[in-house]
């Protein structure tokens with residue numbers, strides 16, 4: 001993958017949407033998001049066959065728009081569906097156990113410290129997600145908002161490594177994370193709950209590098 005693939009990384013599960021999630025996803029894709037993460041989790045998340053059916057529908061839409069379909073947390077689902085990749089956090093399956101299973105595919109890892117970042121890069125991650133940068137309404141168990149200082153250091157230490165920023169990112173504050181060194185923005189609510197998805201995605205795509 002290229003760093004520019006992370007430009008507008010849309011993340012979504014059904015509970016993030018006030019409208020039909022498949023319509024939300026199709027609008028986001030047609031507006032030009034560059035990466036998609038299927039993140040269906042939590043007590044209110046779909047389960048069993050409904051979960052798998054929804055994942056397949058999202059994957060089909062992503063294929064139509066030629067956008068990578070990444071599965072959050074559920075490595076088995078990613079492998080079963082032959083997804084383009086998986087995203088794991090520090091409390092999920094460790095990179096060293098899954099890297100080989102995803103040969104030729106994309107593996108993203110969430111990092112919050114320099115140690116975690118070095119381990120992810122050395123362990124063969126394709127990109128890292130850094131955040132939450134700002135307060136988020138979409139992850140009840142998120143760590144406190146950390147601002148951009150770690151993001152800036154991560155970019156300084158790894159000038160060419162793909163980095164995406166996440167957490168509370170909106171069209172108003174996104175330039176700050178790009179200036180701090182992120183290749184792109186990973187966003188749930190700003191896109192899933194936008195009243196004008198096309199305009200929102202277009203604004204994210206015009207960020208000053």
Ligand SMILES: Cc1ncc(COP(=O)(O)OP(=O)(O)O)c(N)n1
Nearest residue numbers: 072073087088089090110129166186
């Ligand atoms: C791109 C990206 N970055 C970070 C995360 C967060 O992963 P994690 O810490 O495992 O939390 P959950 O999303 O699983 O609740 C992410 N999903 N994507």
Ligand SMILES: Cc1ncsc1CCOP(=O)(O)O
Nearest residue numbers: 132136138167168187188189
């Ligand atoms: C999954 C995740 N990881 C850190 S913050 C976050 C939620 C991001 O959602 P939003 O863009 O709505 O703040």
Ligand SMILES: [Mg+2]
Nearest residue numbers: 073088089092
């Ligand atoms: Mg996780």
